[in-house]
Amino acid sequence: MVYEAMSDPREAIRRWLVQSEKRPDLASSTKRSYARIAAHVDAWCASCPPAEATDLAAYARHRLDADVGPRTVRLELRVFASMLRWGQEHGLVSRDVALRLPRLRADSSPFRCNHRTPAAREVHAAIAAMPPGDWRLAVQLLARTGARAGEIVALRRADVDRRARVLWLGTHRGASKTGARAFPLGASTLALLVDRADGTDAPLLEFDGIGAPHQALATRLREACRLGGVPRFTPHGIRRMVVTRLLRSGVELATAASITGHTIQVMLRYYREVSDEDRRHATRRAGLDTIGDGA
Secondary structure, eight states: OOOTTOOOHHHHHHHHHHHHHTOTTSOHHHHHHHHHHHHHHHHHHHHSOGGGTTOHHHHHHHHHHTTOOHHHHHHHHHHHHHHHHHHHHTTSSOTTSOOOOOOOOOOSGGGGGGGOOOOHHHHHHHHHHSOSSHHHHHHHHHHHHOOOHHHHHTOBGGGEETTTTEEEESOSTTSOSSOOEEEEOOHHHHHHHGGGOSSSSSBSSOOTTOSOHHHHHHHHHHHHHHHHTOOOOOHHHHHHHHHHHHHHTTOOHHHHHHHHTOOHHHIIIIIOOOOHHHHHHHHHHTTGGGTTTTO
């Protein structure tokens, strides 16, 4: 890669994002997606040597190593390449930078972990294995709210409303796919947060200046699973666990979807896990085992 004629690629990313926000032809959901991807790319550029910052193949390996699925990485690569092309057109990126998208040849087996739904006892064991601090608190909030990892790491102190006893999720740019929602706080969870709820815009959780805390959170959770002696699961798996627990407890579908920030269709198709015990309970509840007895 030739880098000498290039300014900081992060500046090209920022300017590309600003002009994308002004485009009337883009849907709001597309703009939110661009913002999330730009955050990943910006963190990558900040963490690697300048000569490697625009290496699409290196970026792809980095994201795959973070257990991001190949389909998601392909989308990010297309957007990253668009950012760089725009930067070239506006003199921010050298014309010598190659923008050929790499072919992803990834073993799909590691990504199955992302769809594994842990049991509550496994989540508890992993949390107990983490040292006290904000990383542990982040996982506790994942398990108690079913929020996305990006929503948790983006929280600000003002998002804790002590009077209304709610935690505002998804209020920050790029943190959510579905917009803001109020999560009702129980007494135990409110007690964990009340000392931080000073109404300021300061981060609710401190992550030691790490550029991509949601990725670091997944790494720390992986280590916690190992130390806790439980099969590995991801923040996404915790979200699936919360959805499953809500629905197994009989919560009405629309309510469960509003709590976790889904549509009902997405929640049922991608997050609800049906187990053998669910099927046994359903057949018992419907009385199927006794139909025709004494006929």
